[in-house]
Amino acid sequence: MLSNLINRKVLREVLLVAFIGLVILTLIPFGSVTPFPFTFAAIGMFSLAIISALLFGEPRQSRWVFSIALFLLVVLAGWTFIQTIELPFNWLAHPAWGAARDLAGVRYAAISVEPADTLASILLIALPFVTFLTGLLLCDNDQRSRKVLAGLGLSAGVIAVFGLLQFSMFPNILIVVEKHAYLDSLTAVFVNRNTAATFLGLGVLLMLTQVREITRAYSKYPPGEPGRNILLLKSWIYVLLLCACFTALMLSHSRAGIFATFVGALIYFPWLVVNWNSSRRFLRLEPRWRSLLKFLAGGIFVVVLLAMFAGQAILRAQERRLEDDDRFCILPGIWRAISDHWLTGTGLGTFRTVFSAYRDPACGIFGIFDRAHNFYLEGFLGLGIIFPIAAILVFSVLAKVFWRGIADRRRLRHYVLLGIAATVLVALHAAVDFSLQIPGFAVFFAAFLSAVVSISLGRSQSETDRQYA
Template sequence: MLPKLINREILREAILVAFIALVILTLIPFGSVTPFPFAFAAIGMFALAILSGLLFTEPRQSRWVFRIALSVLVVLTGWTFIQAIELPAHWLANPAWSAARDLAGVRYAAISVEPADTFAAILWVALPFVTFLTGLILCDTDQRARKVLAGLGLAAGSMAVFGLLQFSMFPNVLIVIEKHAYLDSLTAVFVNRNTAATFLGLGTLLMLTLVRDISRAYSVHPPGEPGRHVLLLRTWIYILLLCACFTALMLSRSRAGIFATFVAALIYFPWLVINWNSSRRYFRPAPRWRSMLKLVSAVLFVVVLLMLFAGQAILRAQERRLEDDDRFCILPGIWRAISDHWLTGTGLGTFRTVFSAYRDPACGIFGIFDRAHNFYLEGFLGLGVVFPVLALLTFAVLAKIFWRGLAERRRQRHYVLLGLAATVLVALHAAVDFSLQIPGFAVFFAAFLSAVVAISLGRSRGETDRPYG
């Protein structure tokens, strides 16, 4: 019995390490936006999901979240499949197929105007969901969940360092190819500076958490005991990686990305300062005036950082007003497209085809909009009324998870707040960008969410670190 238990634990650890490594690898080749890296990431993640499901079954504490996420995935893939197939009597078919039949004799008719693209989009939607489900299975203890977050944070810090070196020494190179866009901005391993800013903002929050944990571990480590110098070295390395993430975020020059990160920091950093030592065994509550002073100081610190270091992004905002931004110019056209297809949508992955008929000439004739630069509107246009219903359900579930985590967790409460702040960051930026549509970042964020959800729902007696999966 004991050898079997040990082998099972070793196997879980090995799969967890492979999971973390695969999530990181998915980021490196431009966020896996090209077919080959995406196929590699999808095959690897689906294989890990099947293996994890067969060996460990569904998690215990987060079982209801696991089942809801699986149900959402089934509904999304099922509806997307229905959009792409030909229904009897051309039921709910897009009117564009009638014109195609009259002009070219096309007999096929479906909800989607591009069935092949819609079929292909199923896998792009499934990958982050499968990553989240796999993460829930593997993160059966707080320790393993923290290991995932530490791996993701260190990966973000390392990529920030790489981005800084590349931007300072080879500004016209993106990894190994010539850089053609955003030459004045740091994009790390991504093509788009906005995706890089979302990733670096999340990395900043993760590294801030790791700095807090390692510095507290160092402060309580007895002087003269073995390992103290190692903890000090790790503390300084983590601080340098935190500074690298923050500096790279500022150099991205992404207005929305930097703003969303500072909103998240206003949620997370003041609480972290006030409760820096709250989980110590003999912690005594500080006077109310001292807590208020810490709160005001932390907020002012975040604001001062924004004013001092976000100068380039603020200058871009001043030079280019919102009404001059193409992303906002095309919004009325997107709304018209949604109003014409709000019930069934035009098919997932068909924005580029559909929007061309609704594009306002006043927005200029240059450039092709293959994305809406708004995750919510593009999802609504592609999937119809199904999308806002599932989106509201997702936010409601996350709100319940974080509320429960804040109420029930004590020593790990900062991880719950980290999840809340990061979700606000990504949700805000998704309103003006398409970071969640980049496979590498979507997988990274899904793995992050699986870990913080597992911690939020993983309270055990006496806050011990026993298995809860």
């Protein structure tokens, strides 16, 4: 019996390492936007999910979140599939099929205007959901959840260092191919600078957390004991990786990405300053005025950083007004398309085809909009009314999870704040960009959420907390 238990623990650790490695591999080839790496990532993650589910069953502490996520996956994938099939009596079929029947004699009629593209989009929905579910299965305690967050943070730091070296020495190269867009901006392993900024912003928050963890461990380590110098070296490495993430973020020149990161930092950093030593076993209470002073100092520090280092992004925002930005110019056309198909949608993955009929000539004739540059509006157009309902449910679940985490967790409460800050960062940037539609980043963020949700719903008095907090 004991050997079986030990093997089970070892197997979970092996699967956890494979999970972290697969998430990182999904990032590297341009965010897995091309078919081959995306297929590899999907096969690997689905296999890992099946193995984890068969071996470990539903997670104990986060079971209700697991059930809701699985339910949403089934509903969204099922509705997407329904959009591709021919319903009886052409019920809910898009009007374009009637014109196709009259002009070309086409007999097929479905909700989606491009059933093949919509069917292929099911995997784009499923992959981040399955990643989240797998993370919940494997992150059964605080230690493993923190391992996932540490692995994601270190990977973001290493990718930031790679991006800085590449941008400084080979600015016209993107990994191993010639770079054709955003030549003046650092994009790391991504094609788009806005996706890179979202990823690097999340990396800043993650590495800030790791710096806090390692510096606290060093400060409590007895002087003269073996291993103290190693902790000091790790502390400097973590600080350098944090600086690399921040520098790479600034060099991305993404206005929305930088500002969304600073909003997240305003939520997280002041609280972290006030509670830097909050997990000590014998915490000495500070006067309220001193805590307030630290909180204000942390907020001012974030604002000063924005003013000092985000100059180019601020200049771009001042020089280019919102009405001159193509992303905002096309919004009225997207709203008209949604108002015409708000109930059923036009089929997931059909934005490029549908929007061409609603494009305002005043926005210019150059360029093809294959993305809405707004995750929420494109989801609404593609899936119909079911998308905002699902989005409200997701945010409600996360709000409940984080609320419970704030109320119940003590030593690890900063991880709950990390989850809140990162969610705000990604949610804000999703309103003006499509980072969540890039498979690599979607998988990365889903893995991140699985770890912070597991910590938020963990038991504060468990053996894991006493050992590792």
